[in-house]
Every structure is written in structure tokens, then in C-alpha cells.
Amino acid sequence: MSSLKFVLSASASQRVHDILSCLSKFSEYVCLEARRNRFTLSALNSTKSAYGGISLSSGEFFESYSFEAIGSNESTEPPRFTCRLYSKALLAAFRQRYSDSKGSSAIDRCEVSFEDDPSRPECRILVQLVCGHGVLKTYKLTYEEVEVMAPVFDKGQAPNRWTVQARLMKEYMEHFGPKAEGLDITSNNGRAVFTSFTEKVTDGKEILKLPMHTSIALDTSGFDDWLAEDKVNVAISLKDMKAIIMHAASLNTTISTFYSEAGRPFQVTYDHEGMRCQFTLMTMTQVSNSQTFAAITRVNNRPAPGPTPLHTPGPAPRSSAPLFRAGASQRDSTQSQQAIQGDYEESYRPQTQPVQTQFQVNTLTQRILPHQSSPQAISQVPPSQHVPQGLFLPYDTEDEDSDDDDLGKGLEEWEPRLRWDSGCNDNAMPSILVVRDQIAPGIRVDEREDEKESEEEEEEEDMGPMVGPTQQVSQARGLFDF
């Protein structure tokens, strides 16, 4: 049981509204997480291929903020409260602002408190907008307490990065057609190329259904920073990126991106006045043939020596074995779709299970930290026994500040692998076992974040039990299932 109250100024309420409208583009649920000195709103999309988390610092963002966890919390972890609710519901509470902002009944401040009283049948958030002329608008919203899952992204493993003004990116985004689905990012010889494309395969007869590709080539000198390797292609969902850029542009800030290669996660971060925003997107595992854009070479105005060979990445070079052994088969679009699904499974740890063959299970368990293994392993072993001792530090060595720095932790503090974290649930709240063929947000708690200090990097993980695949590939959710 815990109590959480905070007060937002009028402009902060506006910010929260913007955050919610951005997160609502990812998922219909928004997850809230409260700690002693920060409050995080996050959303995870239904295919678990995109995550957005915005962390508000209690000192800077709120007029006042108080969070106390009352009740039995172990001394090994800081107090933490998580829940989720429909983003539309929360958005509705904050939306009122627009009509009021001009009138005399403008919002003066917004007071939010969480009623977490076991004696009452429902958990409620109380949002009160104190407006001019003594008008008080009260919203009571129900929420459910669930564990929140957050991805772990190792910036150290993401050598490719660039920084740019969000406003500039927004202008570029406007050139892309509204129906385009994917955004491919690459660079060559001082020119960066952003291309929008659609994956759909059509037979060319219905001309209206053929996709329009748009390509923007710019000098990397236009960016604040461009530290990405040439000829590396990554492709992300254009809609997700648009939502992120729109939000960042509204704050007039600079965005930074971090990525490594196709198939590995891609992160966009930006900060503004006590808000720390972080979005992690999954990239498509391989750039299929249809995406090797002629534009990449054509727009290279520099005299290139003859026709530059188009960059056909083919199967993305990854440390793990390809899911389909025959390399040629990956050219075929249907198989590439499956490859995407399969790869997605691999990188995103199961809620879905890795694809069959014993070989792959072996390979996968090398990549994925096995003590963090699948829900089945967890269901077999009670959580408390499952966690190696080294992960969790004694409570007293932890700083207050470490909460704040979690999202921005650098290389030395994260495990040297990119993956989703389904850390074991250590606190008193019951963990929610997810039905494996249903993808629902709010699954596992990311305990790692609070407990780790920089020194405690885990090098060795014990190999957990080998678990056979338990889900059909056909049931697995892919990146772009329709």
C-alpha cells in the first residue's frame, strides 16, 4: 500500500497532456510508475516492438511531489508503485485544458492523488483541476496495479548515433507519405538518407495500391552530430518515429538516437526541463530486397565512381544463427516475414517462445540471460529462489540519486546485451503470469534498474534449464502483423 500525491502547474499539465497524447499512439494503456523522486509514464505497443517512457523528476517537474510506500517493503528495494490505465481516460482528464486556457477559468494547478485503500473496492486516481473563479474539476479514474515492463538498452552496444534538432526532423517527416510504414536510415560518404517505404507486396496491377517511396538525402553536417557508420541500414516504423518527433518538436529540443544494426533495438532520447524521454523501437531484422532503394545511390550528387553498388544488406549480420538456415530463402518475402517474426521473438524474449530446433535453442540461450528466462522457468521456480545473489544490492548502498539516473545509465551499468528485461519479481506484489499467446502490456518488473550500481556488472550467468519451444511459430506475433 502506498500513497502518492503530486501537484502540477498549468504548464506542466499541458506537458503531461502532450506526453499522454504521444504515448497513446503506441498503446491504449499507459503505465505509471512512481518512485521516491521520479514519476514515469510509459507505454508499450501491442506487438512489443516499441516502448516509450517519459520520466519526470520530482523536484523539477512537479510543484510538489510526495510518495510514500507504506507497508511491508523489503529493505532491499526502494519503494515503488506501478499501475496502468487507459490512456484515453487519463487524457480526457487533462484535455480540458485546451478550452480553458484562453478563458478566465484557466487552470491554476492540477492535483493528483492515488487512493490505494484496500478497504475500498476499486483503486482510484483522483485528478483535480483547480481553475480560476473557484471552479474545481474532479476526475476519478480507475487503474489496475500491474507490473511494468521496460526494455533494457545498452548504449555501449550501440555505436551508431546521431543528434539533431527535432524541428528539423519534423520538417523532413512531412515529406513522407501518410501511408508509408517504414523508415529506413542509412548513410554514405557524408550523406544521410532517410527513406519511407511500405512492405506490402503487390502485383503491380493495381496501380493505386503500389506504394510511394520517398527519400530524403542530406548532408550529415546538417545534424548536430553524426557518428554512425556508413552503409549501415536500419529500418523502423515510420508511424512510431513520427509520433516521437512530433512530441520532441513540441518541446523544441534536440533528439539523440542510438542504434547498432538491423534487428537490434533503436533508441531515441531527449530531455527537457525535468522530463527525460526515452523511446526504444525494434528495427526490422533484415532489409529485404524491396527496400534497397535506388535513391540511395542516385541522390549521391558527388561524382561516384561508376554506379555505386546498391547496398543489399541481405540477412543482417548478427551473432546468433539465422532462423532459417538457407540464406537464399530469406529473399522470399513470405519467409522474410517469418524471419522477422522469428527474430523478433529472439530479441524480445519470450512472452513468445523461440522457434523450434534444438540448435537455435542453444544459440538463443547464449544470448539471452538464462536466469532471466522464460515465464515457464519462472513458473517452475518461485521467483525468490531464482535470482542470483549478485544482482541485488543491499538497500543501504543505494543512493537516492540512482533512481534518477536509471534511464540515463551509461555503459558500465548495463549488462552488455540488448534485450527486454523480464526481471524477476521481487517485491510483495504478485507477479502476473502472462498467457503466452496473448501479448499484454505490463508484464514484468524491471528490478535491475533500481538495484544495480555501476560496479556490479554481471559477467557470468548460469545457464538456466533448457526449455523447449512451447508455442507454434504461427502463433507468434511478428513485428508487423496485420
Added chain:
Amino acid sequence: MRFKTDITNITTFTKLISCLSSISKVAWLKLDEEQIHFTLMQEPTVQVFATLSKETLFSTYRIASASSNTINLEVPLPILLRALRSCASSPTATLRLTKRAADNVPILCITVSTTPSSSTLVTQEVPVRVLAPATVAGLCEPEVPPPQVSVVLPGLAAVRGVVERMNRLGVKRVRLEARRTQGGGREFRMGVVGEEVTVESVWRGLGTGLAYYMSSLSD
């Protein structure tokens, strides 16, 4: 088959395509050495035949094809419009017919720099379909008999205002009438008959366009 040109009049081109795309989604674009033809024949109720000389929109126009340097394309207008709109901010753009390397789909590729000085290049690829000469051989503008009355319409803004108001009355058809009056001038009427209301607009004293029509026939 090759086609490459600079678009010098992006605004007019965009307006033209915008106008055409509100009538039909697909157009037959015929490019030859001197002229550009847009033909819209998909809709049952209205067909459009537009011909422009290449200088209206383009410069440095280069075309070559096996069938007497004529190229026939089926073009999706909404996509072309979207591509042109993103060029709005710059004075010139390049239009080129080529094939998308990835899947060999023929495309009209529009390349433009966002601002004249910058090296930022935006490339829009509009998928098109090449039509064989045999396919389009049969399509031509229908013969229209010579007019009995020809009248120059009043200012289009006024006519449009009237049409819009009539449109709101929930009627499907409008009756158009043009006649020569006693004094030699021309009169133009538009009328709708609704369930409860009848509206008619009359413009008088209009000029005739007959002289213009006769001269264009002799070209």
C-alpha cells in the same frame, strides 16, 4: 524509353493535378515531343482531356521511345499530388521516368532540393504503369458537334458560389441553359428543382466565345 525534364512551373503543375485528382484517381498521361496530354476516362459521368505544350510546365525536356518518342503512362493522381506538394517550397524540380531497382516497378521520380541553396535532396517515387501503344490507340476525345450557342461564363468565382449553394439543397442535377437574347447578347442560366424549393440564377449580357472556338478548330 527515356524521359527526363525539369519542372519549372511547380505551382501550376500542382494545381492541375489537384484539380484532376478530384475528378478521378487514375489518369492516362501521354508524353510526346511537344505536348503533354492528361486524359481521365475512368469516371462514368465525366471525362477530362487536357493538353498542354511542354513549355507550360517544363524545360530541358528530353524524351525518347521506340514508338515515335511517345510514352503512355497510367499515373495515380493522389500519389503524384502528394509528391508535388512536397516540392512546393522550391523553385525547380526534376522529373524522370525510371525503374525502381528493388522490384522493377516503373516510377516517375521527382527530385527536388528543399531550399535552393541546400544540399538536401528529397526524392519522391510515384509508381506508374507503362501502357502499350495498342492499349491507348482506341482512346480519343469524342467528337463533339459544333455548338449552336457559345457563351463565355461569368466569373468563375461567382458561378462556383452559386453552385455550392445549390449543392446544399440536396438536389442531384442542375439544369444549364444558354441562349441568345434579342439584343444579341448571351444569357446563361443555372437552375435546380428541389422538393420544397426551386432556385434559378441568370446571368445576362455575356459575351460569346464562338470566335475563339472557331479559331481553335482551324489549328
